[in-house]
Amino acid sequence: MELEAKLAILADAAKYDASCASSGAVRKNSLDGKGVGSTGGAGICHSYAPDGRCISLLKILLTNRCIYDCHYCINRRSSNVRRAAFTVEEAVKLTLDFYKRNYIEGLFLSSGIIRNADHTMEQVNAVARTLREVHDFRGYIHLKTIPEASPGLIEEAARHADRISINLELPTQESLDQLAPEKNLGRTKQAMGRIRHRLEEATEQKRDGDKRLRHATGQSTQVIIGADASTDSDFLSRSDELYRSYRLKRVYYSAFSPIPDASGILPPKAPPLVREHRLYQADWLMRHYGFGTSEIVDSARPNLDLDIDPKLSWALRNRHEFPVDVHTAARETLLRIPGLGVKNVDRILSIRRFTKLHLVDLARLRVSLEKVRPFVILADHQPSVLELDSDTLRARFAPKPQQLELFGR
Numbered sequence: 001m002e003l004e005a006k007l008a009i010l011a012d013a014a015k016y017d018a019s020c021a022s023s024g025a026v027r028k029n030s031l032d033g034k035g036v037g038s039t040g041g042a043g044i045c046h047s048y049a050p051d052g053r054c055i056s057l058l059k060i061l062l063t064n065r066c067i068y069d070c071h072y073c074i075n076r077r078s079s080n081v082r083r084a085a086f087t088v089e090e091a092v093k094l095t096l097d098f099y100k101r102n103y104i105e106g107l108f109l110s111s112g113i114i115r116n117a118d119h120t121m122e123q124v125n126a127v128a129r130t131l132r133e134v135h136d137f138r139g140y141i142h143l144k145t146i147p148e149a150s151p152g153l154i155e156e157a158a159r160h161a162d163r164i165s166i167n168l169e170l171p172t173q174e175s176l177d178q179l180a181p182e183k184n185l186g187r188t189k190q191a192m193g194r195i196r197h198r199l200e201e202a203t204e205q206k207r208d209g210d211k212r213l214r215h216a217t218g219q220s221t222q223v224i225i226g227a228d229a230s231t232d233s234d235f236l237s238r239s240d241e242l243y244r245s246y247r248l249k250r251v252y253y254s255a256f257s258p259i260p261d262a263s264g265i266l267p268p269k270a271p272p273l274v275r276e277h278r279l280y281q282a283d284w285l286m287r288h289y290g291f292g293t294s295e296i297v298d299s300a301r302p303n304l305d306l307d308i309d310p311k312l313s314w315a316l317r318n319r320h321e322f323p324v325d326v327h328t329a330a331r332e333t334l335l336r337i338p339g340l341g342v343k344n345v346d347r348i349l350s351i352r353r354f355t356k357l358h359l360v361d362l363a364r365l366r367v368s369l370e371k372v373r374p375f376v377i378l379a380d381h382q383p384s385v386l387e388l389d390s391d392t393l394r395a396r397f398a399p400k401p402q403q404l405e406l407f408g409r
């Protein structure tokens with residue numbers, strides 16, 4: 001098979017993996033020979049480097065052949081898709097060619113499992129090793145690792161890569177048993193634990209002066225939402241555990257997308273995209289705003305409110321905590337005010353050392369006054385008790401009901 005045909009298959013097969021934070025924008029396509037600028041067919045996506053820069057990556061699978069049969073995956077053993085595989089040399093050549101032409105700044109490499117986990121991991125490592133050691137490739141490399149692979153092979157991946165990830169896929173063993181019977185939550189966590197340990201060792205070695213040591217700086221994972229009955233509480237509790245116990249940099253929430261030739265036990269429709277968005281917001285609250293999982297979801301409300309963001313939802317359930325005086329409140333209290341982000345809280349903290357804040361000051365900070373007004377006390381503003389207690393407060397922020405069209409277009 002021609003390299004270009006393989007690239008089309010293996011770049012397309014890799015697009016379902018969200019854990020390199022590829023941008024979700026619909027790409028324009030010039031493959032019909034009209035116009036210029038299509039990158040979709042060549043598998044180029046975007047990710048964020050640790051310093052916040054956006055970088056373009058060649059995102060491919062080494063092969064879409066797989067001996068596993070995960071129901072939600074288009075590459076599963078029983079799927080009827082065209083199969084292809086790059087050789088190690090082909091994957092290296094493609095990366096270097098794209099890099100030299102300035103199309104990409106790095107590689108995101110994943111793979112279906114061929115023969116067994118160790119054999120697959122060896123192939124993935126061989127691509128990264130050849131790039132680093134033979135071609136002195138200094139671009140970004142993100143490698144997807146396989147929990148069942150030998151610890152030595154996962155460690156080798158971490159030596160060559162800037163970021164490594166293991167996909168958890170589903171939050172509980174019961175869900176895995178149903179949808180990915182060959183996968184095991186305990187094994188995945190063990191592998192994450194080993195990676196955490198190795199990453200910490202490498203950080204210490206660097207701190208002790210071994211500046212030339214090349215090593216991944218973090219690990220991440222992806223979970224698929226909406227493929228089964230797992231609740232937002234299941235996902236967020238698991239994420240909380242992964243951040244605390246395994247020091248993951250990110251958990252990516254990927255809305256299940258119906259695949260061609262899908263297994264009968266999958267839902268026929270994708271979940272609303274807003275669910276993915278709300279999970280990212282809740283995840284952000286846990287990592288940067290000091291919220292505990294049980295403040296966001298619990299057994300009585302296992303799923304997030306899709307109509308309003310989780311911080312606003314928490315504030316409306318805890319109205320007795322408001323209004324907050326922005327001149328005296330502690331940073332962690334300010335962070336809980338709907339409409340105030342981390343940057344604006346820090347700006348408020350420095351402004352209030354010198355002067356009182358007014359509504360116009362918040363407007364200058366581009367804070368949504370509409371959102372913040374019921375929850376804050378400012379020099380020229382005190383919300384009325386009636387406003388804060390009003391039954392209609394939630395309705396002010398939720399999307400307006402829409403009249404259904406009689407005739408769908």
Ligand code: SF4
Pocket residue numbers: 066067068069070073074075076077111112113180
């Ligand atoms: S192991 Fe990975 S590639 Fe193979 S079927 Fe499962 S999700 Fe797909």
